[in-house]
Amino acid sequence: MQDRLIYRRLLPYARPHGKVAAMAFFGMLLEASVAAAFTSLMQPLLDDALGARNSTVIAWLPVVIIALFVVRGVGVYLGDYGMALISRRVIADLRAQVFDRYLALPSRYFAERPSGDALTRLSMQVEQIGQASTEGVKIAVLDTLIILALLGVMFWHSPLLAGSVLLAGPAIALVVRFVSKRYRAISRRIQASLADVTQMGQDAILGEREIKIYGGQQEERERFAKVNEHNRRQHLKVTATNAMSSATVQVLAASALALVVFLATRPGELERLTPGGFTAFMTAMLAILPSLKRLTQAQALIQRGMAAAESVFEVLDEAPETDLGTLRPERVRGAVSFDNVTLRYSGRDEPALDGVSLEVAPGETLALVGRSGSGKSSLVALLARLHEPESGCVRIDGEPVQDYALAALRAQIAFVSQQVVLFNDTVAHNIAYGALRSAPRERTVAAATAAHAMEFIEALPDGLDTAIGERGSALSGGQRQRLALARALLKDAPILILDEATSALDNRSERLVQQALGEAMRGRTTLVIAHRLSTVERADRIVVMDRGRIVEIGTHAELLARGGHYSALAQTELSADA
Ligand SMILES: Nc1ncnc2c1ncn2[C@@H]1O[C@H](COP(=O)(O)OP(=O)(O)O)[C@@H](O)[C@H]1O
Ligand SMILES: [Mg+2]
Known part of the structure; x- marks a missing residue:
């Protein structure tokens, strides 16, 4: 992304804070003016107070010094606080937008990239944009003002000498330009490496048991060492570039200084400058050096913020789930149909679903069986539009699912997925989650009771x-699964999807939960993916899947009699569980 484009996108975040920005700018102006005034004070100090022993100047100088620093204090406060006020707002706004976007992005987005990457964008990178816009911008503005003010002092005392100092300007600008390019490139690499660090940390924390049992410590340590080392090197490169560039800039500025000393000692010029005037000039010039140094070093901060802005805007530019449908039925009847549906995950050649056609009547209980990886979970995920098929059409009550408003579509479906996800909250809030939050307590208890939780x-x-x-x-x-079941039961939706929802339950609990589920299935369309014969044989119809295709459909008895895939499955895998 071009710098100009990034600035143009960042600006609107700060724009509402124009008044605060003006206040901050005023503060910095005060601070810079005091810096200039203070160096200029050298002249009366040397010439009038120390040289001519002027009693008025002697009396006033201490007062002026204190007054100047009071003004400077006010300036520092306004500048620092104003900039922080703006940047914390910008950070909060950007972070809310990124979080919002994460809530709206399709499942595909998260399947395609490591979560560490998404997490660092939300935490670190947004923060870096903020740092760039407080410290970076503050230094850029304040030190530019200080340099301008000090140049003013120099011109005031000797236009000729000041003019010769300006000769160093273009060379310094070139150096700064070069290093900022380099900073940007390194910053991008640091960001990527930080995402790796986060990802590895997450793996190590979530997988701590596997690591312990399988003795993965050494392997994890080595993998982490690589990532860690890469991160360390990149950071050192920033420091090296920083030190080198500010050293170069200082040498350039010192050359200008040398030129000044040389010129100032020429006969003609010396007579025109008082010792006090010359001291003021030199003090101003020396005071420019730290500002120049800060200004070159702030480039690192600013470029890091720009690289972060690039990747944060990348998230904001990701298209959210398409939600163009307008149908908002109160409650669908629950007719489900798949019409020649093909699904291919990105990066896979083999389709996960290959021309699947299936009709499910309202209220019907349909069992899906098949080897793992045969496409059962993929098929049911299409109903809630968690993935988009490559071709074919999925319909509910005869209407394509994409014609429903997303929220309205998903309100029709209760889903217990293969991996139960619970939130960092109370049991009650995990059952009465989301749109169910306002459910009365008795209903939560009833759902939990039915799920034997x-x-x-x-x-x-x-x-x-x-x-x-x-x-x-x-x-x-098993306890987690029962909570997920309670959540689904509480939702009381016309379509119920159970993806291996009782797999973690012991036989006794499963039988008990089965009763509740049997009641729940009555009057609603149920798609149940299961391995246990006891669950499957009760279904109205059984669909057998293999490699993304439906290979058999029928009742338990029909399929057994046929002696095909199902009877083979029933004899081996299905019955093994029971
Ligand atoms: N998010 C995904 N990205 C890529 N491939 C996937 C994804 N989810 C599932 N698959 C692949 O799609 C196929 C079907 O998977 P799935 O529907 O989960 O099967 P089942 O539920 O029958 O075990 C498998 O080959 C699996 O590896
Ligand atoms: Mg599955």
Whole structure:
């Protein structure tokens, strides 16, 4: 992205804060003016107070010094606080936008990239934009003002000498230009490496048990060392570039200084400058050096912020899920049909679903069986538009799913997915989640009871109000699954999808939950993916999938009699569980 484009996109975030920006700018102006006034004070100090012993100047100088620093204090406060005010707002706004976008992006987005990358964009990179816009911009503005003011002092005392100093300007500008390009390139690499660090940290934390059991520590350590080392090197490159560039800039400025000393000692010029005037000139010039140094170093901050802005805007430019449908039925009847549906995940040659056609009547219970990887989960995910098919059409009540408003479509579907996800909240809030939040407490309890979750919930320290911690890590797999079931039961939607929803339950719990599910399935369309014969044989029809295709459809008895895929499955895999 071009710099100009990035600036133009960042500006609107700061624009509403014009008044604060003006205040901050005024503060910096005060600070810079005091810096200039202070160096200019050298002349009366040397010439009038020390040289001519002028009593008025002697009396006033201490007062002026204190007054100047009071003014400077006010300036520093306005400048620092004003800039922070703006940048914290910009950070908060940008962060909210990125978070919002993450909520709206299609599942594909998250499947295609490591989560560490998405997380650092939200945490680190937004922060870096903020830093660039507080510290970076503050230094850029303040030190430019200081340099201008000091140049003013220099011109005031000797236009000829000041003019000769300006000769160093273009050379310094060239150096700064070169290093800022380099900073940008390094900053991008640092960002990528930080995403790697985050990702590895996440893997190590989430996978701590596997690492322990399988003795993966050494391997993880080595992988992490690589990422860590890469990150370290990149950071050192920034420091090296920084030190080198500010050293170069200082040498250039010192050359200008040498030129001044040379010129100032020429006979003609010396007579025109008082010792005080010359001292003021030199003080101003020396005071420029730290400002020049800060200005070149601020480039690193600013370029890092620009690289971060690039990648944050990349997220904001990602298209959210398409939501062009307008149908908003109160409650669908629950007729589901797949018409020659093909689904291919990005980066895969083999389609996950290959021309699948299937009709499910309202209220029907359909079991999906097949080897793992045969496409069962992919098929049911299409109903809720968690993925978009490459071709073919998925319909509910005869209408293509994309003709429904997304939220209205998903309101029709209760879904227990293969991987139960629980939030870092209380048990009650995990069951009555999202749109269900306002459900009355009795209904939450009823759903939990039906899912046979109440028995273990009651044993928790605060019952339904127990916080279950991150991802429900304190619960067993079966307990988590029962909470997910309770959540789905509470939703009471016309379409119920159970993707291996009872796989983690023991036989007794499963039988108990089966009763509740049997009741829940009555009057709603149910797609159930299961391995257990006991679950499958109860279904109205059974669909057998293999390699993305439907290979058999029929009732338990029909399929057994046929002696095909299903009867083979029933004898081996299905019955093995039962
Ligand atoms: N997000 C994804 N990205 C790429 N490939 C996927 C993704 N999800 C599933 N697949 C692939 O699609 C195929 C079908 O997977 P899935 O529908 O989960 O099968 P099942 O639920 O029957 O075990 C598998 O080959 C799987 O590797
Ligand atoms: Mg699956």
